[in-house]
Amino acid sequence: MASMTLYDKLWNSHLVKELDNGTSLIYIDLHFLHEVTSPQAFEGLRLASRKPWRAKANMATPDHNVPTTTSERSRGVDGIVDPVSRIQVKFLDDNCKEFGIEEFEIDDHRHGIVHVIGPEQGRTLPGMTIVCGDSHTSTHGALGSLAHGIGTSEVEHVLATQCLVQKKARNMLVKVNGSLKPGVTAKDVILAIIGKIGTAGGNGHAQGRGKCGMASDQIAHHFARRLGCCILGAGQGHQIGNRARRIGALCADALGYRIQRAPQILILLFKHHMQ
Numbered sequence: 001m002a003s004m005t006l007y008d009k010l011w012n013s014h015l016v017k018e019l020d021n022g023t024s025l026i027y028i029d030l031h032f033l034h035e036v037t038s039p040q041a042f043e044g045l046r047l048a049s050r051k052p053w054r055a056k057a058n059m060a061t062p063d064h065n066v067p068t069t070t071s072e073r074s075r076g077v078d079g080i081v082d083p084v085s086r087i088q089v090k091f092l093d094d095n096c097k098e099f100g101i102e103e104f105e106i107d108d109h110r111h112g113i114v115h116v117i118g119p120e121q122g123r124t125l126p127g128m129t130i131v132c133g134d135s136h137t138s139t140h141g142a143l144g145s146l147a148h149g150i151g152t153s154e155v156e157h158v159l160a161t162q163c164l165v166q167k168k169a170r171n172m173l174v175k176v177n178g179s180l181k182p183g184v185t186a187k188d189v190i191l192a193i194i195g196k197i198g199t200a201g202g203n204g205h206a207q208g209r210g211k212c213g214m215a216s217d218q219i220a221h222h223f224a225r226r227l228g229c230c231i232l233g234a235g236q237g238h239q240i241g242n243r244a245r246r247i248g249a250l251c252a253d254a255l256g257y258r259i260q261r262a263p264q265i266l267i268l269l270f271k272h273h274m275q
Helices: 006-014 039-047 083-099 135-143 152-161 186-197 214-220 223-236 247-256 263-271
Strands: 015-018 024-027 030-033 058-060 129-132 146-149 163-166 170-173 205-208 240-242
Touching (some): 006 015, 006 205, 030 152, 135 146
Parallel strands (some): 030 058, 205 240
């Protein structure tokens, strides 16, 4: 039996059905929502008289239209000056209340960037499938999850079924030799890779950076560097970025990153055997 990558293992453990047209139906453990790509999806549910299949597997926060000035932020949604931004954030609040989806609203102390709140609040866990209507969703791959961005119609599909139709990606291994010199960051490494393969070089691939030298170790053993590598994966055209590391080490990273729901980590260790 051929060896499997982390991507292969995650895909197989979440595969619901292989379809005749070459695509597959996979189960989604966690779906993040924000105010830009969700209004049409919620309206689609409303028009079809549908409810979310598993509301607790979805969570939301406004982030694209949130002001950064203290004067606006201090007054919550009503303090947003731009009328379009204010409407979008208000719609997200209303839709989440109507459909029973947990939301970190603009004045919630847990509120933040949609692909950052998952690791911060202990929702992003190793072994999960995670999607969001945002191209930077690959950030969650730093914790050993299968995570990628989706379109608005797919947001509606996940809300309605908690599944997603996808074509399995090919695996791409990137080797980084040598060691990182002082002042060289993970971002510099990713930009160098983009310079080599181009902004579309990762299309149709799940990219992993395997152990092949000191530089790879320097990135793999540093959580913030892994986050940087995965979030910048969108710049190469690929949707999915996994960091190949032991599941136990990934859990330790999660526990050290402000986890508020640590018991879920222990449950996950029994659920996903991917050592």
